[in-house]
Amino acid sequence: MDIFEGLTGEVILPDDPQYDAARQEWNRAIQKFPSVIVYCSEYEDVSQAILWAQKYGKDIRIRSGGHHYEGYSAGNGVLVIDISRLNDVTINEENGRVKVQAGIQNKDLYQAIGSRGYPFPGGTCPTVGVSGFVLGAGWGFSSRLFGLGCDSLVELELINYKGNVLKVNETENSDLFWACKGAGGGNFGVVVSMTFKLPPKVEQVTLFELYKPGATTKELGKFLRIWQKWLVNLDDRMCLNASMYNAVSEGLAIFGRGFFYGKKEEALELLNVYKKINGFQISARSLPFLEAVKEVQSTYPPYEKFKSTGRFVYKEYDCEEVEAIVNLVKKRAEGSIFAALTVYAMGGQIRNVGKTESAFYYRKARYILGIQSVWEDPAVAEENRRWVEKRFRYLKTITKGSFINFPYSELKDYEKEYFGRNVDRLQRINQKYDPKRVFAFPQSIR
Incomplete structure (x- = not known):
C-alpha cells in the first residue's frame, strides 16, 4: 500500500529531482531535510495533509514564503505544508x-x-x-x-x-x-x-535614503543619540529603519531608508537633524507607492546565510550604553561579510492599540533594535552565530522582549520574551x- 495515498496537491519526496530546491529556506545557513513536502493548491490539500500527518505520526511545519529566520517553516523528517500556491x-x-x-x-x-x-x-x-x-x-x-x-x-x-x-x-x-x-x-x-x-x-509617497560612508564608532554613537531623541515626536507619516554596519567592502557605515506619506521637502526637513554628522548624505524622491516599494525590494538578494534577531527598546540610552552598543559592530566575526545593528522605528499608530488588545504585547516600545551577521562560507557559520549570541547577551540586559518575526532559537523563556503578559x-x-x-x-x- 502506498503510504502517501491520501495526500493531495503536489507531493515532493527526498528522491525527487526537485527535492533539493524545494526544501531550501531563504536563510541558506539553515539546511533541513523534511520527509515530505506538499504544495497545496486547494484548501482540501491542506486538510488532507494535516490528517495524514496525524495518521502517520509526522510533525507538521507550515511554510508560505520560507523566510523564518530560524528555519521553523521546515525541519528534519517532518511534513512541510507549503501554501505558496494559494495566492489569489x-x-x-x-x-x-x-x-x-x-x-x-x-x-x-x-x-x-x-x-x-x-x-x-x-x-x-x-x-x-x-x-x-x-x-x-x-x-x-x-x-x-x-x-x-x-x-x-x-x-x-x-x-x-x-x-x-x-x-x-x-x-x-x-x-x-x-x-x-x-x-x-x-x-x-x-x-x-x-x-x-x-x-x-495615495498619489505619491516620498522614498528617502540616509547614508554615511566611512563612519567612525564615534559617528555611529552620534547617530544613535540623535535617533533616540528625534524619534520621540516624529511625524506619524514617516517610518524607516537604519543600519549601523561593518561591511567587508566598506568598513563602518550607516544606511537608512523609509517612506514619508507627504511631500519630499517636508521629509528632507524632518531628516535635516542628521546633517549634524559630518558627510551625512540625505536624498528623497516622490514616487507612486508601487514604484517606491519595487525600488526597496530590488535591493534584496535572492537568499542569504545569516543569524539575526531583534529586541524592543523602551528607554533613552546614556552615553556609556550608546558607546557599548555601537562597539558591538566594531569588529566582525571571522568570515562575516556584513555585521549590523539595525533600528526600526515604532510609535505612531502602533501604540494606539492596547498591549492586551491583540497578542502583540510590545506596543509602547520606541523602536526595535536588531543585530545580525551575514556570511558566505559555511565553515564560518558557528563562529558567526557565536558572535551574535555573545552580543545578544548584552543587548538583552538593556531591552525588553524579543520580536517574534525576528525569532531567536537561544531564548530561554521564549514565550514570555515574545508575548509578554499575553x-x-x-x-x-x-x-x-x-x-x-x-x-x-x-x-x-x-
Missing part, C-alpha cells in the same frame, strides 16, 4: 476590503493593490509570505501611519487539526482572532486566507484550538 487576491473597492490567500508574497500583494493606487502596510522584503509577516504582527515602512501588518486584519480562515475550515473574526472565534494578531504563525492551525481593510489611496491567555487559546498539539514546533506556544 480579491479586491472589493466598494467595501474597502482586500482578501488574499495566505500563500501570497509581499511583492504580489503590493502589485495587486498598488496598481490600483492603494498603499499597504506590508513588509520590505519581496518574497516574504504575507501570512507569516502579518501573524507575527508585521513591521514595515507604513507601520507608523497605518499600524502593524495585523492591525488592518478583519478576518481570516484557518484549517484546524480536524481539517476543518474555521472563520475567524471579531465575532466568530474571536479569541483565536485576538491570538492570531501577533502570535498566529503556525501555532493554532494553517491560515489559508486573510481579509484586510484597504488604506486610503502568554497565559495564548496558552489557554492554544489548548482550546489545538488540544492534541498537532501544530507544535520549536518555540511554539505550549
Whole structure:
C-alpha cells in the first residue's frame, strides 16, 4: 500500500529531482531535510495533509514564503505544508476590503493593490509570505501611519487539526482572532486566507535614503543619540529603519531608508537633524507607492546565510550604553561579510492599540533594535552565530522582549520574551484550538 495515498496537491519526496530546491529556506545557513513536502493548491490539500500527518505520526511545519529566520517553516523528517500556491487576491473597492490567500508574497500583494493606487502596510522584503509577516504582527515602512501588518486584519480562515475550515473574526472565534494578531504563525492551525481593510489611496509617497560612508564608532554613537531623541515626536507619516554596519567592502557605515506619506521637502526637513554628522548624505524622491516599494525590494538578494534577531527598546540610552552598543559592530566575526545593528522605528499608530488588545504585547516600545551577521562560507557559520549570541547577551540586559518575526532559537523563556503578559491567555487559546498539539514546533506556544 502506498503510504502517501491520501495526500493531495503536489507531493515532493527526498528522491525527487526537485527535492533539493524545494526544501531550501531563504536563510541558506539553515539546511533541513523534511520527509515530505506538499504544495497545496486547494484548501482540501491542506486538510488532507494535516490528517495524514496525524495518521502517520509526522510533525507538521507550515511554510508560505520560507523566510523564518530560524528555519521553523521546515525541519528534519517532518511534513512541510507549503501554501505558496494559494495566492489569489480579491479586491472589493466598494467595501474597502482586500482578501488574499495566505500563500501570497509581499511583492504580489503590493502589485495587486498598488496598481490600483492603494498603499499597504506590508513588509520590505519581496518574497516574504504575507501570512507569516502579518501573524507575527508585521513591521514595515507604513507601520507608523497605518499600524502593524495585523492591525488592518478583519478576518481570516484557518484549517484546524480536524481539517476543518474555521472563520475567524471579531465575532466568530474571536479569541483565536485576538491570538492570531501577533502570535498566529503556525501555532493554532494553517491560515489559508486573510481579509484586510484597504488604506486610503495615495498619489505619491516620498522614498528617502540616509547614508554615511566611512563612519567612525564615534559617528555611529552620534547617530544613535540623535535617533533616540528625534524619534520621540516624529511625524506619524514617516517610518524607516537604519543600519549601523561593518561591511567587508566598506568598513563602518550607516544606511537608512523609509517612506514619508507627504511631500519630499517636508521629509528632507524632518531628516535635516542628521546633517549634524559630518558627510551625512540625505536624498528623497516622490514616487507612486508601487514604484517606491519595487525600488526597496530590488535591493534584496535572492537568499542569504545569516543569524539575526531583534529586541524592543523602551528607554533613552546614556552615553556609556550608546558607546557599548555601537562597539558591538566594531569588529566582525571571522568570515562575516556584513555585521549590523539595525533600528526600526515604532510609535505612531502602533501604540494606539492596547498591549492586551491583540497578542502583540510590545506596543509602547520606541523602536526595535536588531543585530545580525551575514556570511558566505559555511565553515564560518558557528563562529558567526557565536558572535551574535555573545552580543545578544548584552543587548538583552538593556531591552525588553524579543520580536517574534525576528525569532531567536537561544531564548530561554521564549514565550514570555515574545508575548509578554499575553502568554497565559495564548496558552489557554492554544489548548482550546489545538488540544492534541498537532501544530507544535520549536518555540511554539505550549
